[in-house]
Amino acid sequence: MDYVEELINRLDFSIPKKAKDLVINALKSDEITSIMEGIKERRPPRLVIMGRTGVGKSSLINAIFGTYLAETSAIEVGTKDSQVFQYKKNDEVIFEIIDTRGIKENLNALSSTAEEDLKNVIEEFEPDVFLLLTNGADRSTLREDAVYLKEVYSSLDITVPLITVITRIDDIEPARIKEPTRYTQKKKDNIAIKEQQVSQVLEEVGLSDTFIVPVSSYIEWNHEDPESLSPGERAELVIEFDGRYNIDKLVNFLEENIDFRAAVYLMLNNKLDIAIKKIADKFVKVFSTASAGVAITPIPASDILVLIPIQIVEVTLIAYLSGQKIDSKMAREFILSLGGVALFGLGLRFVAQQGAKFLNVLIPGSGSAISSTIAYSGTYAVGTAAIAYYIDGKTKEQAKKEMEDAKKEEQLQ
Structure with a gap:
């Protein structure tokens, strides 16, 4: 002042x-x-992202900014270990992320000591928001994922917003339609049904206070293999086909609900x-x-x-x-x-x-x-x-x- x-x-x-x-x-x-x-005092947003391996975490981050910030692969998708890392653009940190290992691996492998370690890492990280990513074309693991999220979240001595992101909704039938402006009523109805199903499961496991948003992060870049490029070359990639859906809704929620210092940073690095x-x-x-x-x-x-x-x-x-x-x-x-x-x-x-x-x-x-x-x-x-x-x-x-x-x-x- x-x-x-x-x-x-x-x-x-x-x-x-x-x-x-x-x-x-x-x-x-x-x-x-x-x-x-x-x-x-603006600073990069700090996110905890939970989701099965291959659910589209890196693709979501790229979609938020419309820039190839992360390494996304259709073959080897996701990360192997829980870790804190950064997404950068022109050497500037845009996001700080705790990306848990694929939830399925955590459920099968985490010992009580590992769970305590994860809890400590998250609390020291001081996240602005928790994101649970679930595949829109596959709901078979949603309940298990939600239970795991609740266990982790309820064990923490922090209170931050919870967001459930339904990814890959472009794969919901009719899956051939990728352009959001051409979504048929049938596809929209199927997306709405999926959202209702997710909401019901979350409520049943005690996670009713979560913002649910179905999204598509589908983008085609002007290079067949972006991961073969250097970071500088990736930063120059151009979107050839934009299949993003509801990304703006997700970003608006983040801007309105996370720590204002992080919200300002997100706004200034997204659409100036x-x-x-x-x-x-x-x-x-x-x-x-x-x-x-x-x-x-x-x-x-x-x-x-x-x-x-x-x-x-x-x-x-x-x-x-x-x-x-x-x-x-x-x-x-x-x-x-x-x-x-x-x-x-x-x-x-x-x-x-x-x-x-x-x-x-x-x-x-x-x-x-x-x-x-x-x-x-x-x-x-x-x-x-x-x-x-x-x-x-x-x-x-x-x-x-x-x-x-x-x-x-x-x-x-």
């Missing part, structure tokens, strides 16, 4: 100390702190433009909430004088996410250029010019108080305009229209 305080201290107009302290405290909310720290927009949207919501909180807090100053710095910081951070570094003056001028709609008819230019003198100015008909609804909708509208202008690359006229529409929409809710 030092960066936010620095922005407040660098405002190009003065505000009273008590008002400044209120702004800083409002921007020290847990949500805003979490976002700021998440961006600053979408990631920036998502983070900016979070900023808009939490800054709007902070503004609403200020509006219901008694202060010896006009609320509007406190909302201005909040909105300036909001615009500055959104511009920063887009790669543009602006100061408080530029942020204020951006808001002024849009007409100051957020400040319910009272010109921002007037406020900025008057500075501390504004303490003696009362908003007609409302004294010095602003409703939390107006404060929220105004800050939300400013944030929406900033996203439109700095991130979406729209003109100021277009941004102004989006600001006006956003304000109306929020006030109607």
